[in-house]
Amino acid sequence: MVEAEALFPVVLDDVSVYRKQTRVLGPLNIRFEQTGCTVLMGPNGAGKTTFLRLLHGLVRPREGKVVWALPPEQTYARQSFVFQTPIVMRRTVQDNIAYPLIVRGAGKRQGRQQADEWIDRVGLAHVAHKDAGVISGGERQKLALARALITAPDVLFLDEPSTNLDGASTRDIEALIQAVVRDGTRVFLATHDLGQARRLADNILFIHHGAILEHAECDAFFDHPATPEARSFLRGDILL
Numbered sequence: 001m002v003e004a005e006a007l008f009p010v011v012l013d014d015v016s017v018y019r020k021q022t023r024v025l026g027p028l029n030i031r032f033e034q035t036g037c038t039v040l041m042g043p044n045g046a047g048k049t050t051f052l053r054l055l056h057g058l059v060r061p062r063e064g065k066v067v068w069a070l071p072p073e074q075t076y077a078r079q080s081f082v083f084q085t086p087i088v089m090r091r092t093v094q095d096n097i098a099y100p101l102i103v104r105g106a107g108k109r110q111g112r113q114q115a116d117e118w119i120d121r122v123g124l125a126h127v128a129h130k131d132a133g134v135i136s137g138g139e140r141q142k143l144a145l146a147r148a149l150i151t152a153p154d155v156l157f158l159d160e161p162s163t164n165l166d167g168a169s170t171r172d173i174e175a176l177i178q179a180v181v182r183d184g185t186r187v188f189l190a191t192h193d194l195g196q197a198r199r200l201a202d203n204i205l206f207i208h209h210g211a212i213l214e215h216a217e218c219d220a221f222f223d224h225p226a227t228p229e230a231r232s233f234l235r236g237d238i239l240l
């Protein structure tokens with residue numbers, strides 16, 4: 001078997017993102033390697049979602065560049081993004097999950113078979129044949145995760161993946177994320193949940209006002225945050 005060429009490292013070289021005249025992110029200079037789970041933390045509006053979208057090519061930098069090891073058309077096809085509020089199509093949960101395989105040329109039968117495996121893994125068997133338009137917010141997030149993983153992406157971006165989930169579902173989803181990281185999927189995840197960050201992160205990217213204030217190993221970040229902003233954030237203060 002021929003090994004797929006690596007997408008990593010990805011290098012951000014003096015990258016800034018603007019909305020109209022306001023810089024919302026940057027300047028960023030950072031490099032990410034192939035493995036692990038990076039958790040993005042920071043107060044509301046810090047730039048976490050914009051950062052994820054930038055890496056996935058959904059937001060263009062006005063200054064600087066984001067350089068993956070492969071050209072964009074190969075890079076983004078090997079990535080999946082789970083949005084904070086996932087969009088679903090008005091068809092069954094099973095067909096929603098099979099959809100990315102079918103657009104890549106799989107037959108309906110094969111798509112549905114593989115969808116069923118992911119339906120079991122995310123715990124959606126009870127709604128597999130329901131219209132996705134009527135499932136709960138938590139079920140929708142699980143659907144989105146299964147739909148993202150069915151293509152076996154090299155990189156998975158997750159924006160607040162457990163906002164609508166109860167404790168048991170959050171635990172199941174986190175176990176799944178840990179399993180895919182172990183299997184070699186590179187994960188970037190934004191969360192407000194300090195506990196989730198501790199449980200999942202190999203390293204933490206702490207962002208405030210669009211700037212990276214810290215990029216540290218998970219334990220180092222929580223035990224010895226280097227900046228006053230991160231210390232306040234971890235204490236639960238409101239950061240302005």
Ligand SMILES: Nc1ncnc2c1ncn2[C@@H]1O[C@H](COP(=O)(O)OP(=O)(O)OP(=O)(O)O)[C@@H](O)[C@H]1O
Pocket residue numbers: 019024042043044045046047048049050051190
């Ligand atoms: N489409 C947009 N148009 C204008 N400004 C935007 C847009 N999207 C984001 N912004 C601004 O960019 C900044 C970063 O927003 P972003 O959503 O990336 O932050 P965040 O850290 O993900 O926030 P939250 O934790 O609230 O989701 C904010 O000031 C936000 O208001």
